[in-house]
Amino acid sequence: MGSSDGVIRVLITDDHPVMRDGLRAAIAQEADMEVVGEAADGAEAIERYRALQPDVTLIDLQMPNVDGLEAIQAIRADYPQAVMVVLTTFPGDARVTRAMKLGAISYLLKSACRDEILRAVRAAAAGRHVVAAEAAQNIANHLGSESLTLRELSVLRLVAEGKSNREVAEALSISEDTVKARMKSLMAKLNAEDRTHAVTIAIRRGFMDS
Incomplete structure (x- = not known):
């Protein structure tokens, strides 16, 4: 996946400008990827995705107006091929499970180092899953436990x-x-x-x- 010149086109969705700035700066240093757009909430993410159709979307879960889970669901409904990488502060097993069921390919924490995030973008573009160790451990800890109705x-x-x-x-x-x-x-x-x-x-x- 990628543009004709092999560059991975990335959409950044996060309501914190500092987080967007950091991700943009990190990606700008990579020859094989570029930021093609940004969004500050889920509603804008849906709109920007439709306009840009990026290769990979980095998306936060907790955002104003429309949250990340709703945005993932809406985007994937229209674009089943959409590659969504969740980047959030929450490692909770219920959130991970919901995000993955909605079609997110990877789940990383914002505390992840720069290189880990970049590797996840490349892996996602290649169709490979990446789940933060903390989130994976939470899933393992509660595997088989009942969900709340x-x-x-x-x-x-x-x-x-x-x-x-x-x-x-x-x-x-x-x-x-x-x-x-x-x-x-x-x-x-x-x-x-x-x-x-x-x-x-x-x-x-x-x-x-x-």
Whole structure:
């Protein structure tokens, strides 16, 4: 994959200008790749991808307006061949799994060194997967563990806001007994000791944003 002269065309998507600047500077030093465009959020990423159709897209997950997962899904729906490399601060296993299911070919952490990121771009352009060791370890640690259901997550998100069982029940138009049952189920799945612990684990594993 690449342009006719063998240069890998890269689209950078990140809402932090400093991160974009660093990636652009690193890629500019490489003879076999070039930055053809940048985007500051997921909506812009979708628009820029359609206009540029790069060989590889470096994309963050947590961005304003449209997040990275939504952008990956939208781009891959129209361009199944799109090569997406996730570059994020979150190693949570749930996020990794969702990104990969949506078609991301690689998953790197922003703490990765410059050479690791460049190698991942080249690998992605060649169709090879790269997953950060920390993220891979998280997946291995929770392999076979159950995922939280959307109903369980809807309860946990409100609990994370400090709402009581009664307030959660009112917000979701369900009974307090149902709230308690969902909390009991998700706490068992997360091996959590209490409500606060459940929220902390869910954020760390990528089920929820902090």
